Amino acid sequence: MDKPRPIVSAALICERIIQEKDDAITLVRIADRVQYSIEGQGLPEGIKPMIGVQCFISLKSGPMTGAHEMKMFLENPIGGRKEVAKFNVHLLGREQGQNLIININLGVDHDGLYWFDVLFDDEPLTKIPLLVTATPKQAANLDKKD
8 A cells, every 4th residue: 555645736837926824825837847048147158047936735644644844857959857845734634724925946957847746754645747948049049059
């Protein structure tokens, strides 16, 4: 039998997340793909930008109670992996839950599919994909340089 886990109500990448005083959540521009441009940013040639996104994870306790640890790892398109967040959650059981908002500054080393792996007590809970590419104009300029 599998270990019990909380229920994932949502696991999303957004441009911005607003949490109101009454704890209501507004998700702005949910995205599974983002484009970047280095034109006009004054970056040295060959340096790619940082992309700022927010991750929203909404959990419901389900069968889980008590204090637990969650971690988020980022896997880049060529398989490099690093921890980007670590936090404690306290679950009260049943329909009770917790919303997590994680600010992420992603240094784009490679275009392609990035994966955010979410672990609960060191066990896989969910994965969130994010496709990162240059804007079409930027991609055409990069191709001309090669």
